[in-house]
Amino acid sequence: MDLSHLGTPIGPMVRIHGGFANRMYRLDTDQGSFAVKELNLVDRRWDYRVEDVFRFERAAFAAGIPMPEPISAGHDTLVHRWVEGETVPEAPVSAEFAFEIGEILARVHALDVAWPQTPIEEPTSWDWPELAARAAATGQPWADELASHVETFLAIAHFVDTCERPGPVVLTHRDVQPWNLLAREGRPVVLDWELSGMLDLSGELGSTALSLAKGPGLDGIKPDIFRSVLDGYVAGGAVLPPSGPSWFVYMIGGWLGHTRWNILRCLAGVEVGSGPDLALSQESARNGVRGLPDLFSRLPELETLLV
Template structure:
């Protein structure tokens, strides 16, 4: 994928003429830039969705409903050329999205967003029910998949292969717990699925939730518990966790009971990210901005620490 030409973007999204080049903004899962145009500054985003176009289209349709419901998210710019939902397909560059620019900054430890987080999740979880749980990578209770990655890793001489061989029972036990926890949750809704501190931008009008491209079905209660915990760890501690849950209930959400499975989504995400690292390492997914040596080392460390991580999650109350 090459970056789009500025004029490709402005023509595809009806933004007048470009007033400068694309300026790199970030490169995580997706690469983003800023661009000054005749219609103002915008954020340009490449979404590498070739292998999940249908899920991406559904995510954008849900994002449209969330925006119409008044949820705090960036205003997407509609393409004027035929595309896929909010995305235009540009020659040589793939699926490209555009958002109006938001003046703001990243969250800091001084930002108290507990009430905002609880209220936002409560509103988000009322938009549309779903019939199953979670992103596809939650469904990792599949021993042949892990053994296939192990075989590939050993054949390619990847540094994490020995750790996967040693800790495969830990992986499968954690995956089985995830499957049981989600099956028992039952409160499935369409939602954002990546409510993390790095996806919130502070603006003059308040916090805004970014990056809706992975939206889809999940457990409302498990997403709430996970988000409340990670935001409390970022700022506010146990008091912030409790205030998030209280705000969720005050805005009409059903606060889940404190059960041993309440934080199982933490393990689901850890396993999903581990699986993603293995897939990138063996060539099933592009590396993107990642360095393979660093990626392989991280995968080995996560495998070695998985059993302890699961024990800590189980012990969290």
């Protein structure tokens, strides 16, 4: 990758481990510090709209959205100004932090940015029996659990395919999760915009609010934190969509696709040259096989958060 426009390096580029889809590096030069993201183009679930996302990011940054400054975008590389901050743990955030996230989403959704009409959603997959058989044949450590939940995964796929989305559809980040946030002086900074695109509003709000109101599992959900995100959204001048299961279908569908993608990486058993490490794919596959059935079974309980 040609990074000469970033200045003269003052040290080697350092890999920052932990990315779920791509690979991140820090580069320090005489012009400052930069986050250099190497996009995974080997086995992506859908194509990146690099130019569209970069234009959206530039508009958001110009509007004062707290985020790293977008510097450049190429076919396989994204560059942002490096931002120092604290990682946000997968645990309920403070009510103030959640409220500000809601306000940020309202501001993002109010941006006037042109976007192509063609959707980027990946089709729902129904090959769970075949995946379970392949997992057993290749001795995957989570094979028995997957086999026991095949009918549940098929029911999840049916839910994702048939759940009605009431709208409106907004241009948004689509992935405001703890691992895509930093806390700087206690206030949020939104990272990793490359999944940006059009999304049903209820799916964006439900995914964001739930992720900020819980820990790794579903036993510690804080309803007041969930509501704080929504209160911040309304305080930002926006209107909430109707209540219903659509608030959680995007989160469930996204996790379903992410789990299947990591299962395929594990079945191949080869360390791919880009994207997450094989060990991280094993962890993600295991977490999905165990966590998705639990999340789906609690859908009626989650809907009570909207009352």
